[in-house]
Every structure is written in structure tokens, then in C-alpha cells.
Amino acid sequence: MKNCIIIGGGIIGLCSAYYLQKEGHQVTIIDQSNMDSGASYVNAGYLSPSHLVPLSAPGVMKKGLKWMFNPASPLYIKPRLDPDFLKWTLAFNKSCNANHVKKAIPAIKSITLLSQSLYDDIKQEEQFNFQYEKKGLLMLCQTDKMLDDEIETAHMAKREGLDVIELSKEELKVLEPDVTFNIKGATYYKCDSHTTPQEFMEEMKAHLKEAGVRFFTNEKVEDLVVTNGRIEAIKTKNQTLKADEFVLSAGSWSSLLSKKLGLHLLLQAGKGYRINTTQDTGITIPSILAEAKVAVTPMHGFTRFAGTMEIAGINDKINQIRVEAIAKATTSYYPDVTLSTEEKNDAASGLRPVSPDGLPYIGRSAKCTNLTIATGHAMMGWSMGPATGKLVSEVISDKKPILDLNPFQPDRKF
Template identity: 60%
Template structure:
């Protein structure tokens, strides 16, 4: 088959957008990336930097609705859903409720795990290419717990991970102290996933953008897509606040803003923005292995030169308002689990947030909708956005290059019914 280079426009310059650009340019396509920011802010820069085969249980798990209702009145809870009479929000909640069944969660385990494992391999291939210098370590992930009840729950998940082929261990406090001797953890034990890796997002993103520019990828910063012209179920023009562009193919990787654009082609994908927070501690913490503080739902990552504490899921629409109650909850959790960690007011004042695009069933949207022939979606990754960047980018390039995809993408279809 004769290869045809295509003119591809990617809407969104976060991890999904730049990874799509990376694999598309490797296939020989002409690529342009448009983003409303300056390519230095957002969820792709303030996340925990996890590559997470361990996270194979969907957010839409049985019991999550009742937890959400219980936490609704606690401003410092790990999950906060702000009730509002918004049609898109109400449809999303209903779809989430229908997805939160044991049957649907069971069916999503294999797709979630395999795309994570595939993405981890892609990250390692990028690292081995010697075109980049970025922090990447595969030290696993500790699911740290303070109560026997939570420990038992985490181990049940861990045993399922073993069934799926992951290496998982149930560690006592003494076991944890042998591999993390100076962190002063105040816990009962941990479930240790050897499968996971971690990175420093603030290093990888600029490196990838630098590389892509050197390969001829065009970047338009501080430019918002305001309209899309459709002709015969195909995008003919992409209109920004600065110019009008034409393309053979388009990729929508606009995160939480994606539904605003899919509506223009008649596709209503349910996505809600899930706000997460991060606090960076730029001093020695003696933390060397990434951990999730289970009861508090806080992620801890030893990044290159600092330690990042991240957490909470706040579903309250698109906004970047910093909720100090939630920032303080992360700091409090850090102190409860690591007895020597005491964050300063200056560190708390520099807390940042990012919006994660959450689908109702915990699976991303990757692929083409029947509503548009030349639009490929790459959005809805929720808390696994960073983890799934390269896998998504590779799949997007295979779809646009008319190649057989490396993974079965049916579970991620944008037209799936909830």
C-alpha cells in the first residue's frame, strides 16, 4: 500500500497531544499542535507522574456513589462532587451510576491494565531512543494503609493483580522499612506493586516539545479553537481566535474541554473535569519509592530534585480556583503518614491544580466516532492521563495511518453507550 503523508492538526498540547504528535511525525505526517495555553501549564504538568498498571480498577466502582454522597458535605474529602442542575453533569452522573457495577468493572480490568502495560513499554522505548533526557524510574508503588480494614481491601485488589500477571506483595511495616528505611512511615503495612514506574512531568513535557519542534512539528501557543466547519461528516476547517486552518485529519486531545468541541460535530461525549492538587516539597524528604496513602487518597512521588504530594478529585466544573481546605487535607495526610514531613505555609501557598477529564466508566475515549470521518479522539483519561500518554499517541498514529492497532480499541470507542 502506498503511504500518504497527511496534514494532521492536534487540538490540545498536553501529554496526549504531544505523544500523538510524536508518533504521527515518526510515521511521516505533517503535524500541527494548537493549545490555548503556552504549553507549560495544566494537568500534564501538575500530576503525580505515575505509570500505573496497578490502577486496573475503574473509578466507577461499586460503592463509589455512596462514598461520593457521604463525602459531599466534607470540603476536605478525597472525592468531592459539587451538585448542580447542569444537564451535562446530570447525564454524566447517571452514566457513572450505570457504569458502577461489578460486571462492568470486571470487564474493564483487562483493557485498563493492558493499555497501561503497553504505555509503560512505550515510555521505556522513548527513554532508550537517546533523543531525550528525562527522569524515569521503575521502583513500583506502595499502597500504604493505616487500618486493617483498608489493608484487607487493598490486598484483595492486589491478589487480583497477581491473577492478571502482576508482581504484587503484601508487606508488613517492618518489610516496608527495609526498602524505605529513612522515610519514617507511620503505617500498618503496604501492598507493593512492582509493576509501576514514575517520572517528573515538568522535565518530560519540555523535552518532548523541544524534540518535536526539531522534527518540524508546528506549535501554536495561546490559541483557542473557537469553531469547527463540517462538510459531509468531515472537518474541513478549524477556526481559532487567530486564524483558519485546513487539515486532512484532526486529533482532539483537549482534555476537560473536549466536549465543548465534540458538540460542534453532533457528538456528546460525557466528560467532567476532575480537579486535582499538587504540593511540591523542594527539600530532602528521604522518600525514595512512590506511595499512595490509601485512606487519604494522596499520591507521593519522589521526583527529580523534589517530592510531590498530589491528590483529591473535585468534580465541580471547569475552574482553576484553589480550595485551601483540599490543599490543607493533602498536607495533613502527609504529616499523618510520614512523621517527619511538615509542610511550610510557603509550600502550601505554591500549591497548583489541574483538571483531569473523567469519563463515566473510567475508560478513555480513543478512536473515531461515526459522527466524523477525520476526527480521532484522545481524551477522557482521568487520573491515568500521564500513564497512558504514549499508548494513546501510538494508537492515534496507527488509526490515522490506517494501520492495525497495537491493542483492541473497542473498549475505548467514543460512541460506546453508557
Template identity: 60%
Template sequence: MSKKVIIIGGGIIGLCSAYYLQKEGHEVLIIDQSNMNAGASYVNAGYISPSHFISLAAPGIISKGIKWMFDSASPFYVKPRLDLEFLKWAVAFKKSATKIKVEKSISVLKDINLFSRDLYEDLQHSRIFNFHYERKGLLMCYQSDKVGEEEWKVGKRGIEEGLGVKHLSKKEVNLLQPKANLNIKGAVYYDCDAHMTPNNFMKDMVSYLKENGVIFHKNESVKDLQVSNGTIKKVITDKRELLCDDVVLSAGSWSPLITKKLGIKIPLQAGKGYRINVERETNITIPAILCEAKVAVTPMDGFTRFAGTMEIAGINHNINHKRVDAIADAAKRYYNNLEITSKEKDNAQCGLRPCTPDGLPYIGKSSKCNNLTIATGHAMMGWSLGPATGMLVSEIIFNKKTSLNTEAFNPDRCFY
């Protein structure tokens, strides 16, 4: 039976949810508070990353975070603040950052990333879209033996999970990418990863959805939800009231502001990331993460993107120029003779990534509301997990057996 589904949030998760819902014959409407041309879905590294099977809440990150807390240019920065929701999230994050919990999440993250990669490739082969997509793998480039050993330890765990992983010397990396002129000791190479140009895909998907009857309400904020007997009847915005059968919440870092209206608490913090685009030849042809600096490098359609940092500092889009400089400095250290200009740094942008305490997204229904499907909290894997999340959302709303077990993504899971 066809339903009227309202999606709150028009980022990658919202668009992919709309795609699979409209394919099932549902009437879909998307509400977004922005003009849908900026934010995390547009400034990310464009990675489809089965290699990222270790969650953000990993052992050792707390001690590193405390050390980095005093350095606003560090790769992972947590701004200390007296905010109750942040403090609760921090406690839950600490409890999640254990070896046992991370180990349990490895296969979960790997499986949903592989599933999503397959769905991206299905979209590419459908000939409906014309977006940039390449599967060239990912290089985890390191400059010190200690970091190289740490990365290879993770790589060997990836091999145990069935992924294609190799430990490459500097010479072997140079054979793969002879003109990049990398200043490294070696790299761990994952052949399972792919990359895209986010703006291309977002533009393609919006056009497709409009052509297939999906309605968009841009620059419109959700002010309230009218609920009766645990069911959302109306979504009330600053411009109109909309009847609905089901609601999908994919509002990223703003999602808790909506769930609070329903008495649902989902621990979530905004993690700001930055990007610099270099629109000239860099001779970089394979995506890489510059390990010590935690900077992602992606050869996109017509430019190279340098992205990085995780700044937990609340919801804001203020540009911290020290962090932009840190990304540019890393590019220069790892790629000989690559100088990012002042103009390129001045054009840097940021986006807010919604981070859960355990590094796993929220995908599913809360027991407190029977027609709300929550789809948020993907942190740095939002782009990678877009199609998988969209497919799961459609299956959940249509009461189908889901393609993957979603128990680990339960929005009601307990962190305390």
C-alpha cells in the first residue's frame, strides 16, 4: 500500500531514502532547512570505504583526545564546554571506546559499507545517472614506522574480514602513482574502496527525484510534530502543515532537536570537518589518507580535494583557520612540491557530521513512535553509507525483511 512519507533532511541519507521509497511507489516529500547546496554531503571526501571498519570510538582515542584538546589545530579536537547533552555523550563515548565493543562492530561496519558500495555500483550501471565514480582503492600513507605498524595491524584485521589489503613500500606506491611525488615510508593499500565527486551525485539525484514526483521544500524548518497515540499525524514547518503516514528523520546533526519534540533522546554531537579544493593539476590519481595528519585526499572530477579534522564543538559553521592551515601543511609534507595557495585556503568550507557515542549510525524505528524511522549518526561514513541506509529505510517502512540485520543500529540502544 502506498504511503505519504515526509523526509526531514535533504542530505545524502535523505536523498537515498527518497530514491528507494519512490521506487516502491510511495509519495515522498523532502523538507530541508537549507538551500541544499552546502554542508557535510557536499564537502566530504567522497569515499565509499569498506576499509573504515574501526569505529570512531576506538580504544586510545580518549587519551589522544585529552592531549589534542589543548591544540585547536589537532586532527581530533573536542572543545570543552558545560553542556549537559555533550557531557552525557562524552560519558557514553568513553564507555563505548573498548576493545570488546569495537570488535563487535567491525563486521557490522564492514558489511554495511560493502552493501552500500554494491548499491552505488548498481546506480552507476543503471544508466539513469551520470555521476563520477571510480574504484581505485585507498592508500593509508604513513611517514613513521610506528604508524606504519599500527596501520598494518588494522590491515591484517581487514584481511581476516575478507578484504583485499596489501602493505606497500614507498617504491611500490610510486609505481602505482608515479607522478604524485609522495614523501612517505610506505602505505597500506585497500583495493576494496571507491571514490566519487559528491556534488555530481547530489545534483544527479535531486534532478532524478524531481522528475519522478518527489516534492522538495527547501529553506523550510520543522517547528513541531502533531502526535496522536504514538503516531505522527502532521509535520508543522515555519511555512505549512503537512499530513503524513510515515516520517524519516535524516537531519544529521540537527536530528536531536526533532526527536526531543517526541520525548526521544538520541545521543549525538556535531563533528565539524573541513575541505580545501585544488582546481589545478596535482598528479594525484589514487585516494589517500595521510595517516599522521588524519587528512583525506581525493582526486575528484576536475579537482583534488583535501579534507579532514574532527572538531566536536557544537552546531556552528565557523571556520577555524588554524585547522585549514593544518590540512594545507599536511598536503605539503606528504606531497613534495605541492603548495596549497592562500586563495585556495580562503575558499575552504566546512560541514557538520553527526556522531554517535559508539560510531554506529541510528537506523530504525524507536519504540516511542510507530511511524518515525530514524536515519542519522553516520559520522565520517555518511557518504559511504548513503544508499545502504536509504535501502534499509525503505525496507523498514514497507515492513520488508531488511537486507542487513539492523539490530546494532537500533535508535533505542542503551549507552549507559
């Protein structure tokens, strides 16, 4: 049995704790927040094997440069003279090629499918009640060009063994009879599922506390005590905590701590926003508004509209222009749905840790023998959470990982 400290209590940290305590390890989670907000709470709740293509795909950088001058665009990269940002941008640009996408697809497919099955196992084994529905995911397209692109992606997904079909507007109406659509057509990934994130997070925290996992909230890790390539302890303002093993799952803040080890994790914070409505939208199947890159999820008691990727440093400011863009896109695709001023004013944001190649960092670095890194999942943290937690526990328990960790190696070169 090892004494393990997990830095960061989002979906990745909680799932790591879950599998570590199941292996018999003593686990402590430390988080700088109150653990009730952020990306793990405001995301779209998708379990998406359909999202096979990494963020760094051909043409994305070109789009990003074009959108740089439009604060309402789906991807907004704020230019700044920061060395970490510039290194990340160069690495991101280098990754935006077809060869990288081809190599990334099998890794993304493996970890998302594993995660989906692990959500099943967790819910059944622990008798959790969180909303978990297997209704698939629609990609709604307003233009012929986008529909052609999505059909091409669907064909690629089908070759990878995923269950996906094309839908006309008429066929879609049969699936969603109570919804009015303003679209040309859609693709439908039957392989996807969705959840209400807050429900899972609350149940998992309660379960872990009952299982003996210690929690320190509102406590920021300020320094690491390192001797001969090993972390001896972490220091906060209030205390020093020793352990045998450490897990770095602090999301967008992970790169700041990794520097203390001489490890320069290339990570940028990608801010996303969500608007909730309790209106009866009639929507029963999750969808992505393809041109606008807005995710729509029928959650437990409300519908969530989430979107945008704003790479503008670590901050929690709400940009109303971007909130308004999500609301406008919603009404554009669903003419009968109008989000109220009150709902828009209640918008929340979260920071997603984005690696330059669209793949997470999972595993050990040569820089430190008792640190396991688990971050950089970008928009896929929710889809990859349980699988990442299981992999972390296997690394620390000296077991052969269930998946090949090479694509996720924290020391990989860009």
C-alpha cells in the first residue's frame, strides 16, 4: 500500500482517487478551489467515442488565425507575448497535419471506449444514481459544405467500427418530433452517451469520503520538496504533506507546478462557457451545432448549451460576447428556443487544459520517479476521466496498463 497525494480534484483527480483506493492505497486529494465549480461541472457531459479527431487537425490553425479578430468565434486564440504560449502555438501548428490525426485516432478511440464502459461499471458497482443516458449524439449541419465534411468524418468513424448513420431533416423529425430544426441534415452517432456532470461529481466525492479518501479544499499547492528526482512533500500555505506517490491532475494549472520539477508541460487554458435553461425545449437527444461548435445536452431537469474554446490565459472572466454567440447559435438551429437574459447572465465558465497535439498527458516523466501526470485532456476530460483514473492507478500500482501509454507520454516531443 502506498500513500498517494492527488493535486487537483476535478473529474481526473476524482477518478484517479477512485481506482487508487480500490487498489488499497491511502489517498489524499488537495485542491485550490471549493471543488464545486470549473470545467468538471460546466461541461456538456458527453461520453463521446465519436470525437475521434484531435483538436489539432488540418486547417484548424488557419481557422484560428482567421477567427483571432472575431471575439464571437468558436475558437479564439488571444495573441500575447508569453514564451509558454508561443511555444505551445508553434507545437500546435506543427501538430495540425493529417499524419498526426491518423496516429491520434486509435489512441483517442481506445481511451474513450474504455472510459464509457468504466462509467457503466462504476454506476452499477457503486449503485450511483447520476443521469446516464445512451441516446447518441447528433451533428446538426446548416450548410451543404459542413454536411459533406461531417458525412466524411462519419464514414471514417464507421471504418473505425463506430455506429453512425446519416439523417435527412425528415428522418431527424421522426427522432425528435417535438423540436423544430433549421438545418440541412445531420449525422447520428449512436455510440455516444451523456450525463449530468454535477450529479456524478457529487456522488463520487461522497463515495470517496466514505471510502476514507481525505480531502483538503481551498488549499493551493505552493511548492514541491524535491530530492534526487523524487518529490518528498508538497507545501501549501497551511501545511506540508508527505507521500510516497503524487498525481498531478490540476488541469490548466498543471504546467505551473510542473516547472518546479524542470518539466515544461506545454499546456494552455481553453475556456468554455455554458448556459442552462429549465424551459421545455423538447430536446431529448444531445447534439452539436456543427458550424457554431455549440454542444446541446438534455440534462436532469434542464437543457445545457455549451461551447467555445477561448485560449486567453488563466482567468475566469465571463466574456458576454461569447455567451451571446452561444445563445444566437441556439436560436439559429432551434428557432423555437430563445435563451432569456436571466439565463445568459447566469452563464458559467471552466478552463480546460489543452495540449498542443490534442492528446492528454498520462504517465510518468523521466524528470521525477514518483509523479504520475494526468492532464491536458482539452474538451475530452469528461469522456476520458474514468479510463485516465484507471491508468493512473495501474502506473502507481506497478501493473501493466490496460492501454498503451506511449501516445500520452508526458515527455513526448512536438
